[in-house]
Amino acid sequence: MKITFLGTGTSTGVPSIGCGCETCLSDDPRDKRLRVSILVEHGGTKILVDTSIDFRQQALRAKIDRLDAVLITHCHVDHVFGLDDIRPLNFRHGAMGIYANEIAWTDLRRIFQYIFKPTHFGGGLPQLVPHTVVDGAPFMIGDEIEITPLEVIHGKLPVIAYRFNNFAYATDLNYISDETIAGLQDLDVLILDCVRIKTHNTHLGLNEALDYIGQINPKRTYLTHLNHDIMYSRDSRLLPDNVEFAYDGLVIE
Numbered sequence: 001m002k003i004t005f006l007g008t009g010t011s012t013g014v015p016s017i018g019c020g021c022e023t024c025l026s027d028d029p030r031d032k033r034l035r036v037s038i039l040v041e042h043g044g045t046k047i048l049v050d051t052s053i054d055f056r057q058q059a060l061r062a063k064i065d066r067l068d069a070v071l072i073t074h075c076h077v078d079h080v081f082g083l084d085d086i087r088p089l090n091f092r093h094g095a096m097g098i099y100a101n102e103i104a105w106t107d108l109r110r111i112f113q114y115i116f117k118p119t120h121f122g123g124g125l126p127q128l129v130p131h132t133v134v135d136g137a138p139f140m141i142g143d144e145i146e147i148t149p150l151e152v153i154h155g156k157l158p159v160i161a162y163r164f165n166n167f168a169y170a171t172d173l174n175y176i177s178d179e180t181i182a183g184l185q186d187l188d189v190l191i192l193d194c195v196r197i198k199t200h201n202t203h204l205g206l207n208e209a210l211d212y213i214g215q216i217n218p219k220r221t222y223l224t225h226l227n228h229d230i231m232y233s234r235d236s237r238l239l240p241d242n243v244e245f246a247y248d249g250l251v252i253e
């Protein structure tokens with residue numbers, strides 16, 4: 001299984017518009033963060049997690065030429081506003097499945113009403129086959145990837161973390177239930193939310209992230225959804241050996 005970090009930044013991206021902080025002025029490419037998204041590839045199957053607001057740029061940069069499915073963690077702008085840019089892949093390969101939980105579907109159908117309830121003439125709409133995921137109910141994409149949706153909490157919003165075989169992606173959360181922690185055991189790789197060093201209302205700060213990593217105990221963890229308080233070279237020393245900050249373009253096998 002191959003995982004590509006298409007984006008590792010918080011909702012504003014890094015650099016943040018108008019900011020003159022050390023991270024935003026950094027020349028280190030690991031401090032340039034588009035909005036969070038990953039590409040998962042396994043046995044010829046390609047799955048995108050979230051159509052970030054930067055999806056077009058990310059797809060061009062990662063040379064994405066085909067997708068088998070899109071998984072949505074939750075319907076916040078940074079995670080879904082690139083959905084329309086899926087169209088060139090539809091033009092070439094037809095419709096694709098899109099997976100989200102029920103609460104995300106309520107917002108997706110409202111925000112993207114033109115896609116899901118087309119009322120006007122004219123072509124060029126995304127071609128999507130909607131599927132609703134349920135906490136703890138696994139499903140397959142292709143023949144080799146079993147995906148288990150696991151609910152986490154982002155402020156008050158139920159968000160879906162996705163487990164793929166021995167790898168899991170859990171972003172946009174500040175609380176993980178005991179049931180979900182049980183569902184995240186025996187992982188080789190965990191990708192986990194960590195918006196900044198300090199605590200936060202709707203995301204994990206570094207101490208909270210390290211606490212959950214202790215409970216989940218994956219072999220290796222990559223922290224994502226990073227804001228400009230985190231500077232890669234300066235702050236990596238705060239992390240234990242088996243934890244690192246993700247950065248855009250990082251590929252892990």
Ligand SMILES: [Zn+2]
Pocket residue numbers: 010011036076078079172225
């Ligand atoms: Zn987010």
Ligand SMILES: [Zn+2]
Pocket residue numbers: 015016019020021022023024228
């Ligand atoms: Zn800044």
